Amino acid sequence: MTRLQKFFPDKSPQLVMFDLDGTLIDSVPDLAAAVDRMLQQRGRARAGVDKVRLWVGNGARVLVRRALAGSIEHAMVDEVEADAALADFLQAYAADHSRSQLYPGVREYLDYLQQQGTPLALITNKPSSFLPDLLAAHGLQQHFTWVLGGDSLPVQKPDPAALHQVLAEAQVSARQALFVGDSRSDILAARAAGVPVAAVTYGYNHGRPISEENPDLLVDSLAALI
Numbered sequence: 001m002t003r004l005q006k007f008f009p010d011k012s013p014q015l016v017m018f019d020l021d022g023t024l025i026d027s028v029p030d031l032a033a034a035v036d037r038m039l040q041q042r043g044r045a046r047a048g049v050d051k052v053r054l055w056v057g058n059g060a061r062v063l064v065r066r067a068l069a070g071s072i073e074h075a076m077v078d079e080v081e082a083d084a085a086l087a088d089f090l091q092a093y094a095a096d097h098s099r100s101q102l103y104p105g106v107r108e109y110l111d112y113l114q115q116q117g118t119p120l121a122l123i124t125n126k127p128s129s130f131l132p133d134l135l136a137a138h139g140l141q142q143h144f145t146w147v148l149g150g151d152s153l154p155v156q157k158p159d160p161a162a163l164h165q166v167l168a169e170a171q172v173s174a175r176q177a178l179f180v181g182d183s184r185s186d187i188l189a190a191r192a193a194g195v196p197v198a199a200v201t202y203g204y205n206h207g208r209p210i211s212e213e214n215p216d217l218l219v220d221s222l223a224a225l226i
């Protein structure tokens with residue numbers, strides 16, 4: 001019995017919910033380019049992809065605050081400066097997010113689930129305005145019944161509110177669903193909702209191995225979930 005079968009002994013999950021950045025798409029090259037443009041506009045040195053990879057995962061506002069702080073700790077950043085920087089970052093990211101790519105195994109697993117008729121949800125902390133375009137760019141506009149961004153509800157992951165909303169609308173119990181993510185916020189949100197959680201080893205978990213968060217399953221590729 002595989003570990004996935006342990007959670008779903010009789011059948012497959014009845015609903016699969018996905019994180020986006022670091023799980024389905026490698027978005028750091030575009031996010032870093034937009035962060036660097038925002039920093040350059042302020043006469044500041046670029047951050048680069050290696051730092052930005054550590055800062056992604058808590059939404060655009062936090063990413064921009066971390067970039068201004070030059071650190072994952074951003075409590076001291078001024079609100080007014082952060083608001084202006086966020087607007088510049090969003091404009092730069094909207095203008096170009098063409099480098100983002102699906103990770104290997106993603107299309108195979110999403111197509112497989114779609115063929116099985118499994119309802120799918122996207123629950124990301126990324127601002128929702130970018131989602132239709134990004135999904136369309138990767139041919140995924142038909143796959144997800146629910147698409148929730150970091151600004152779709154008053155709270156974002158690690159709060160489980162989005163998972164609760166999708167579970168209720170899908171009329172699927174938490175134990176019959178699966179969440180697939182790459183970072184601590186995903187594991188915490190899934191745990192708080194009582195949903196089994198699979199984590200990918202290749203994503204962005206602020207530089208920490210995601211195995212530290214004890215996901216129910218750990219996979220190197222989504223193809224391993226087929």
Ligand SMILES: O=C(O)COP(=O)(O)O
Nearest residue numbers: 020021057058059124125
């Ligand atoms: O915008 C972010 O911070 C990352 O979003 P994610 O929830 O899809 O990883």
Ligand SMILES: [Mg+2]
Nearest residue numbers: 019021022182
């Ligand atoms: Mg992520």
